[in-house]
Amino acid sequence: MIFKKSKVRRFNIKIYLITTLIFILSGSLIVAAAIYVKHGVDFIEKPQFEDSSEVNSKNLLDNEELTGKLNFLFVGTDLDGVHSDTIMVASYNLDDKKMNIISIPRDTRVLIKGKYRKINAAYAIGGMDLLLKTLSDTFGIGINYYTEINYEGFVKAIDVLGGVDFDVPRDMNYDDPVQNLHIHLKKGMQHLDGKGAEGLVRWRHNNNYTSGYALGDVGREGTQQLFIKALMKQKLTTANLLKIGKIYGILSQYLKSNLAIKDCLALAPNLKKLSMDNLKTYQLPGDGEYVDGISYFLYDDVETTQILSEDMDMDNIEVIPCKKDQ
Numbered sequence: 001m002i003f004k005k006s007k008v009r010r011f012n013i014k015i016y017l018i019t020t021l022i023f024i025l026s027g028s029l030i031v032a033a034a035i036y037v038k039h040g041v042d043f044i045e046k047p048q049f050e051d052s053s054e055v056n057s058k059n060l061l062d063n064e065e066l067t068g069k070l071n072f073l074f075v076g077t078d079l080d081g082v083h084s085d086t087i088m089v090a091s092y093n094l095d096d097k098k099m100n101i102i103s104i105p106r107d108t109r110v111l112i113k114g115k116y117r118k119i120n121a122a123y124a125i126g127g128m129d130l131l132l133k134t135l136s137d138t139f140g141i142g143i144n145y146y147t148e149i150n151y152e153g154f155v156k157a158i159d160v161l162g163g164v165d166f167d168v169p170r171d172m173n174y175d176d177p178v179q180n181l182h183i184h185l186k187k188g189m190q191h192l193d194g195k196g197a198e199g200l201v202r203w204r205h206n207n208n209y210t211s212g213y214a215l216g217d218v219g220r221e222g223t224q225q226l227f228i229k230a231l232m233k234q235k236l237t238t239a240n241l242l243k244i245g246k247i248y249g250i251l252s253q254y255l256k257s258n259l260a261i262k263d264c265l266a267l268a269p270n271l272k273k274l275s276m277d278n279l280k281t282y283q284l285p286g287d288g289e290y291v292d293g294i295s296y297f298l299y300d301d302v303e304t305t306q307i308l309s310e311d312m313d314m315d316n317i318e319v320i321p322c323k324k325d326q
Contacts, residue, residue, distance in 0.1 A: 087119065089104065109298055154197070157250045163197070185203070201223065
């Protein structure tokens, strides 16, 4: 009997780990692929799981039953690890099992140390702590856990998971011999392996610009969010239990996070109850515009407040106006 109980406990732990890892994988692979759009060069950073003094991290194992809300930040850095090219914030309500994800364009105009800059400069100037402070100062968003990723595990991880079925929104063709990047996808439902998924989330336009997303990066973010939903819906299954070693082995090479394994174990039983009907995605409202000869994304503070406070049900939101005259 003791052996059987121990075996069941190990089985449950594996379920919990795979659940949380797929959650992390969903957000992290997207930001990783977006990084690779610009650089096309593989790079590896040693795995780091650490605490940040500016993050309100919680010891989830202190509570027998998890309640309240948690905010997660997914960040992708560029080749040199200087700029945060991709930023996603996920808010998860532990009580009603609802998750909301919003993408923040890297060119978003924000105030950083008294001067207006693109939000991706916050990481370059002051690292993760300044980026977290900027999100808090600009939108009132408090982050509990962050995950930062470099690109290389994207294709391998998707292949380990057996690929993803996805309805490609349009024909996608793009070739860049320098990056060894070749994207050729037909519109319609199909099974994407690692390379196909990579092409999907990287594509913005064809070589001759005859076809592409009208809003550039913002349009691509919409496809990326749909891919997140498909990935989570198809891969949050116990069938992936036997792959947990490979999945974690791949992710741990490219992730830096303050989310410890013990936190994954505590969070996953709750996260496992998440219905895809309760997973909503949003994009920061606003428009692209040149200010003093520099291209920015100018967010609408009124609409942003509504999305964050009402649609995403986030607490303590205070969005400051996005000014053009400073």
